Amino acid sequence: MLTENKIKSLKSKEKKYELLDGNGLYVRVYPSGKKVYLLRVMYKRYMYNEVLGECNRLTLLDARLKACHFLSDIEDETENKVRTFKSVYEEWAEEKKQKIKHWYVVENLVSHVLPKIGKLGVETIDDSTLKSALRELEDQGKINTIHRVIFKVNEIMRFANSMGYIERIKTQYAIQRFPKLPAIVHRAWIDPDKLNIVLDSFKHASEYYTDFFLFSIYSMLRPGENAILQWDWIDWKNNILTIPGQSMKMKRDHQVPLSSQMLQILRKMRELNISDTYVFATIRKGGVSDHITKAAFQNFLKKVKLLSLCSPHGFRATARTWMARVHIPEQVAEACLAHVSGNQVVVAYNHETFLEERRKVMQQWADFVDSKR
Numbered sequence: 001m002l003t004e005n006k007i008k009s010l011k012s013k014e015k016k017y018e019l020l021d022g023n024g025l026y027v028r029v030y031p032s033g034k035k036v037y038l039l040r041v042m043y044k045r046y047m048y049n050e051v052l053g054e055c056n057r058l059t060l061l062d063a064r065l066k067a068c069h070f071l072s073d074i075e076d077e078t079e080n081k082v083r084t085f086k087s088v089y090e091e092w093a094e095e096k097k098q099k100i101k102h103w104y105v106v107e108n109l110v111s112h113v114l115p116k117i118g119k120l121g122v123e124t125i126d127d128s129t130l131k132s133a134l135r136e137l138e139d140q141g142k143i144n145t146i147h148r149v150i151f152k153v154n155e156i157m158r159f160a161n162s163m164g165y166i167e168r169i170k171t172q173y174a175i176q177r178f179p180k181l182p183a184i185v186h187r188a189w190i191d192p193d194k195l196n197i198v199l200d201s202f203k204h205a206s207e208y209y210t211d212f213f214l215f216s217i218y219s220m221l222r223p224g225e226n227a228i229l230q231w232d233w234i235d236w237k238n239n240i241l242t243i244p245g246q247s248m249k250m251k252r253d254h255q256v257p258l259s260s261q262m263l264q265i266l267r268k269m270r271e272l273n274i275s276d277t278y279v280f281a282t283i284r285k286g287g288v289s290d291h292i293t294k295a296a297f298q299n300f301l302k303k304v305k306l307l308s309l310c311s312p313h314g315f316r317a318t319a320r321t322w323m324a325r326v327h328i329p330e331q332v333a334e335a336c337l338a339h340v341s342g343n344q345v346v347v348a349y350n351h352e353t354f355l356e357e358r359r360k361v362m363q364q365w366a367d368f369v370d371s372k373r
Helices: 004-009 060-080 085-096 103-110 127-133 135-139 143-162 192-204 207-219 223-227 260-272 296-303 314-325 330-336 344-353 355-371
Strands: 017-022 025-029 035-043 046-054 240-243 254-257 281-283 289-291
Touching: 017 060, 025 060, 035 060, 046 060, 085 103, 085 143, 103 143, 127 135, 135 143, 192 207, 192 296, 192 314, 192 355, 207 223, 207 260, 207 296, 207 314, 207 355, 223 296, 254 355, 260 355, 314 330, 314 355, 330 355
Parallel strands: none
Antiparallel strands: 017 025, 025 035, 035 046, 240 254, 281 289
């Protein structure tokens, strides 16, 4: 602990420095020779830095008493302050946002309840409060979103509890007031090293359908996207297939760099000239051409008794597994599958930046598939 004489004897230095008296009370000495009493304490995760006065105007005893009064005022203010859910959320967000990669996802989830419960005292929020706040989502059948919102609200409430703002968490059983999530159906997929099992079965298909099945595997597209491919979407000069957003699951344009194997199949389809519109077409009654049905691949796998081993959609998982094994960067792999990650700007940037990287991946993947034939 310091003494009056010790404080008086302190000399200035090139840079300011501090000496601790005790209980968060410091004396700070500036290069100018000015000396002040400083209180620095952490209270309920808040750091307080309070200058209590200059040492030549305040005795050490007075500074200690002033520090005690300041701490008492902090406690009273904290205890009497009504904390709303919004204020607690903002405090929690300040601590978490730098640690969560896609913070906009959290904001979107909390936005479903913030307008309804934001002004409520955090200690008043319980299961019934959330049930009421989420009624609109429930009416829309968005059960998955409801579960995610409740999970995030409970995380915020646990923070409030850890800070001493609430005695207990009253929302932990809110999830039981809503329908359970439907069981996740995982589409069958085959290990990349066992692709030969499926590829060998293509000997039971016509050359035309074999080309369609192979293209579906090479492209990494969804079954419905492969079925509706159109000639107008192909840039023959740059060897790129661009599927417009309205035809994609994620409603964003998707560019597919064409491997040499894919180009060979496309040229064969062009020579057949079944349709002026669709790449993979069939002749309907009346001689009208239409795109091939998206169920064509699935029906074939069912016919050769391989559907339980791998579904058409499952080849995307096969490709993703292969990309992981050959150490393709995650962002490039996700772009190949037209998966969306990050905000709108990042998505647009990634699709452009990773085009050349994806071109190499698509060729490597096609070569790997051929090695299993």
